[in-house]
Amino acid sequence: MLLAIDTSAGTSVALVDRDRGVIAELGTTDTMRHAEVIGRLIAECLDQGAVAVSDLSGVAAGMGPGPFTGLRVGIAAARVFALGAGKPVVPVVSHDALAHDFYSSGATSELLVVTDARRREVYWSAYAGLDDAGLPVRTDGPGLAKPDSLLLADFPHRHLERLNASAISAGALGMVAELTFAAGRPAANDEPLYLRSPDVTLSPGPKRVS
Amino acid sequence: MSENAPLVLGIETSCDETGVGIVRGTALLSNTIASSMDEHARYGGVVPEVAARAHLEELVPTINAAVAEAGIRLDQLDAIAVTSGPGLAGALMVGVGAAKALAVSLGKPLYAVNHLVGHVGADVLGTGTDGDGQEPLEYPTIALLVSGGHTSLLLVRDLVSDVELLGETIDDAAGEAFDKVARVLGLPYPGGPQIDRAAVGGDPRAIRFPRGLSQPKDMARHRYDFSFSGLKTAVARWVEQRQDAGEPVPLADVAASFREAVVDILLTKAIAACRDHEVPRLLLGGGVVANARLRQVAEERTHAAGIALRVPPFSLCTDNGAMIAALGAQLVMAGRPPSTLDFGADSTLPVTEIQV
Numbered sequence: 001m002l003l004a005i006d007t008s009a010g011t012s013v014a015l016v017d018r019d020r021g022v023i024a025e026l027g028t029t030d031t032m033r034h035a036e037v038i039g040r041l042i043a044e045c046l047d048q049g050a051v052a053v054s055d056l057s058g059v060a061a062g063m064g065p066g067p068f069t070g071l072r073v074g075i076a077a078a079r080v081f082a083l084g085a086g087k088p089v090v091p092v093v094s095h096d097a098l099a100h101d102f103y104s105s106g107a108t109s110e111l112l113v114v115t116d117a118r119r120r121e122v123y124w125s126a127y128a129g130l131d132d133a134g135l136p137v138r139t140d141g142p143g144l145a146k147p148d149s150l151l152l153a154d155f156p157h158r159h160l161e162r163l164n165a166s167a168i169s170a171g172a173l174g175m176v177a178e179l180t181f182a183a184g185r186p187a188a189n190d191e192p193l194y195l196r197s198p199d200v201t202l203s204p205g206p207k208r209v210s
Numbered sequence: 211m212s213e214n215a216p217l218v219l220g221i222e223t224s225c226d227e228t229g230v231g232i233v234r235g236t237a238l239l240s241n242t243i244a245s246s247m248d249e250h251a252r253y254g255g256v257v258p259e260v261a262a263r264a265h266l267e268e269l270v271p272t273i274n275a276a277v278a279e280a281g282i283r284l285d286q287l288d289a290i291a292v293t294s295g296p297g298l299a300g301a302l303m304v305g306v307g308a309a310k311a312l313a314v315s316l317g318k319p320l321y322a323v324n325h326l327v328g329h330v331g332a333d334v335l336g337t338g339t340d341g342d343g344q345e346p347l348e349y350p351t352i353a354l355l356v357s358g359g360h361t362s363l364l365l366v367r368d369l370v371s372d373v374e375l376l377g378e379t380i381d382d383a384a385g386e387a388f389d390k391v392a393r394v395l396g397l398p399y400p401g402g403p404q405i406d407r408a409a410v411g412g413d414p415r416a417i418r419f420p421r422g423l424s425q426p427k428d429m430a431r432h433r434y435d436f437s438f439s440g441l442k443t444a445v446a447r448w449v450e451q452r453q454d455a456g457e458p459v460p461l462a463d464v465a466a467s468f469r470e471a472v473v474d475i476l477l478t479k480a481i482a483a484c485r486d487h488e489v490p491r492l493l494l495g496g497g498v499v500a501n502a503r504l505r506q507v508a509e510e511r512t513h514a515a516g517i518a519l520r521v522p523p524f525s526l527c528t529d530n531g532a533m534i535a536a537l538g539a540q541l542v543m544a545g546r547p548p549s550t551l552d553f554g555a556d557s558t559l560p561v562t563e564i565q566v
């Protein structure tokens with residue numbers, strides 16, 4: 001059983017188990033209050049599932065892509081919760097949760113997942129169905145692009161069925177983590193998927209004042 | 211310190227230091243800091259996004275190091291404390307999210323505290339029977355907190371219940387002024403130690419740079435407030451005039467005179483606050499306390515004025531998690547209920563809000 005946390009869009013927290021499925025899932029689509037809501041969502045999820053921290057086998061962390069400030073809150077919470085619990089972190093690419101949900105409903109087509117990256121840009125990932133472990137097969141991405149560029153001739157995934165998502169489910173994210181673990185696959189890299197360098201300008205040296 | 215004193219872990223991420231400290235009551239067990247300062251050096255100042263990314267990477271290693279040094283296990287903690295503000299919003303949020311998760315994971319109470327009051331709280335560490343024998347801080351006290359992020363003058367009547375902001379900078383923080391003047395003088399970041407080095411052998415009275423908000427008209431409205439942007443401009447103008455005239459710039463004199471202007475106005479206002487409020491105690495805090503000239507002038511002037519001066523060890527003056535843990539432990543010992551889980555990061559949290 002895993003606690004799953006994703007703050008790549010809103011804030012989503014879930015308890016999942018490979019056999020029992022999603023035991024509890026709570027969240028908000030508010031993209032400005034990750035730090036405010038994260039603690040109570042975790043506590044209430046554990047309450048609702050009547051699960052003790054010692055019952056968990058790990059913590060699934062959505063690594064993005066997602067807007068930095070919010071994304072970090074969830075990753076920090078997942079890492080430090082796992083540290084307190086003495087359990088491992090299972091990093092998951094957040095878009096995989098969307099693809100998992102899409103294919104779980106019976107769809108089989110190739111898929112382009114698109115989420116908001118702010119500043120008039122989007123994050124995208126391309127998928128080609130589920131593999132024999134039931135895990136979404138990511139064929140490209142995650143990447144960062146101007147929305148218009150996803151329609152241009154040089155974007156190879158322009159014809160794929162497109163899923164524009166504004167929320168990511170920690171329940172789905174947790175199931176991806178459970179299936180990854182069950183199949184003995186390596187987890188995603190334990191690094192936040194910022195896909196953008198920090199906005200900084202090198203100091204130009206002193207300017208004249210007179 | 212008795213075995214019954216609360217064991218508290220404090221997390222501080224308000225600026226560019228990832229700080230984790232562990233205290234038992236007023237006894238310091240560990241004070242671990244990972245700084246991203248080197249990453250900011252090439253930009254000439256703290257870049258908020260760079261700082262926030264570094265916090266996320268440093269947090270778990272820093273907690274692990276603090277726990278190992280203190281020789282405790284996380285499940286032995288009685289409470290967690292975290293900085294809620296003031297500071298850089300994105301940086302604060304990393305610590306807030308982490309502290310909440312740790313509190314829920316361990317099933318321990320969480321205390322969200324004020325960073326500036328934390329600087330004052332640092333002073334309690336090392337007092338008492340297990341400390342260095344120093345007498346506990348008496349109240350009320352005036353506190354002068356000076357760093358790259360803040361320049362504040364506080365009247366502390368009680369650490370856990372009554373802190374008043376007397377004044378603060380209306381533009382740059384004093385540490386920022388050191389950084390900016392260092393740039394004017396062609397010196398690298400961070401400016402404080404660079405200016406100190408450049409000032410060796412310089413005459414602090416060579417150039418009379420302006421003392422911000424010290425004119426009678428300013429003193430009426432901004433008696434305890436500070437302003438350093440005019441001073442920075444004055445230094446730049448003075449240097450440019452020399453350069454334009456083809457004359458050499460006497461670096462040591464400029465650095466010493468600039469530093470003197472900063473130190474002078476800081477202590478003039480701090481001592482005025484002590485006198486006005488009849489408080490014969492002054493506490494210094496913040497990273498600029500590393501400045502030897504500031505400490506020296508503080509000693510001379512407080513001695514002359516009959517004011518007792520307190521300066522915590524330097525490792526507790528710069529931003530750190532131990533001071534947050536210390537303030538958290540004071541709140542626990544005062545019987546305060548923990549914070550609810552709903553607080554956020556408040557980049558402009560007023561000092562009157564000691565606990566959020």
Ligand SMILES: [Zn+2]
Nearest residue numbers: 357359496529
């Ligand atoms: Zn500070």
